[in-house]
Amino acid sequence: MTAPPIDVSTLSKAELMKLEREIARRHSGQFPWEILLWAFGNMACWLCLWPLVILGYLPLWAAFSIATINIMLVYLPTHEAQHDIIARPGTKWRWLNELVGHATSWMIVSPFAVLRFTHLEHHKHANDPALDPDHTTHADSAWHAVRKIIRESQPDGQRSRDYAACLARGNRKDLILQSVGFKMTYFAVLFTLAWSGLALEAFFLWWLPLQIGLVYVALYLSWAPHHPAKETGRYRDTRSFRSRLGNIGSMGMQFHIVHHLHPYIPLTRTPAAYWEMRPILEARGCNIHEL
Template identity: 45%
Template sequence: MDTIRQPGYADEAFTADVEAEVAGLALRGGDDLDKHTRVDLLKQERAIAKEFHSGRMWPYVVAAWGGFALWVSLFPLTMLGIVPLWLACIVACVLATGGYVTSHEAMHSNIARPNTKYRWVNEWVGKVSTIPIVFPFSMARLMHLEHHYHCNDPEKDPDYTDEAPSAAWAWYKTWYNRQPGVDGSIHHYKRILAGMGTPEAKKALKDTLLLQLFFMATLFTLAWNGYALVAAAVWWLPRHVGLSYIRFYLSWAPHHPREGNTSRYDTTRIFKSRLGHTMSMGMETHLIHHLYPGIPNHRTKEAYFALKPILQKRGVDCSAL
């Protein structure tokens, strides 16, 4: 399965940044560096980063498909009384949250590039991973790539609605933004999709509607047949827990503060999580992902420490790690 991994620098967001840098734009940390120094640092940076693009991606495939199968099995296992509801709920919360990590690799085609033999594996990893949080892969990928293209732009970044002045407020907003009538994430997504007006955008909206209808129909059917607690413990509550956790750690924590930070080296920050690197889903070194989306999540920390001397020369605050 190692052959599934297709290394490369195909990400458009990365390509655009490199072109801007080579053109001599003074991107953060470059105000006191001449063009030749910046270009030389960039070459060094790319040479080091390239070492981390390769790697085994089959664990993401196993985690995605195995996790989805386990999640589905929780429904009959709880209905038959084989697995207690409290345990099923905990497992489902972990699977709902962790599924975004595997889907994230598929969003960037890190499992298999387009027009390659195993492309279908990449797509199905993405599709099954986001079902527990009721967020179709087509919508998730489109919005995430828009986040990369327009990171921290208040109008164009789909995730800008997660910004908050403090961690406590950010946790609150992960719940508040999903409430009816609130101009939160989904409304911001719809405005961005309407502005795009592409067939992909229309498909993402359609897929979202269909999945949400299936979600509500499933909950209603389970409740109607006396399994309301199963529906709540295995899907409804884990979905909300997963979405809040993802919104906090993948959106607010690495990008705060968002305002004005739109340059290559300041769209994200290096931070130390109280829960550690793994429990924060690898977001402590999320800057590496924005610089090089082709580096898989499990290698960003290693890549960060290899790139740290160069990042410091570019003005990145690396004091946290």
């Protein structure tokens, strides 16, 4: 029998916080098997495209479509690992958490340690123009955001400078060098493939899918859940929203507000946690826009 809804209007802030944390605990702690399958299955699929195309078993145009989806899906498993959701430090399966992070982030040409550091800084300073490394993605509309993301992702773009500044503030010159090393290795691989007569394969299986995938990730993981990005604070720097592509098409970001409040909840549990927590979020003055 379903319990009747709680009248949160009678609860104090302390009681609301206690209830919110109880709901969050109910949706956390489970081992996220789905993320493991997602991480390694997606990577295996992308790697298989190369021999299938080179040996003539799959047309390049079809492989390009699959590769683009693969690259779009890469970031979320490493995002879970960034927040230690697969295994906390000091636990038995910690090595698996780190493996997922490192084994997937290379596909988007970013060191796992860099992604983790800059993303956690984003959580600390969400929507702060001076300290949030993702603030340059924000714009008045989705179309404007896409154009801005593409522009700011260029070598001379503000986004690259913001990430470098974030690492510099943390005195992480080692991570800056890792990023440079990843980029240099990536271009060396592309050059080698092109030199070997596989220029089109390199372009359509990695370079172009990477450009499209990174724009898509920035749009849905940065712009959409924080728009209009004019407020800071735990309950105001993120929002819920309704995507025309649904929760899967938006990579689970419709309920990203729960992730910022309780980043230890697995992505696959975020929707259920949101709907259970929604009356509390309304009472706390959150940006609710999913209807």
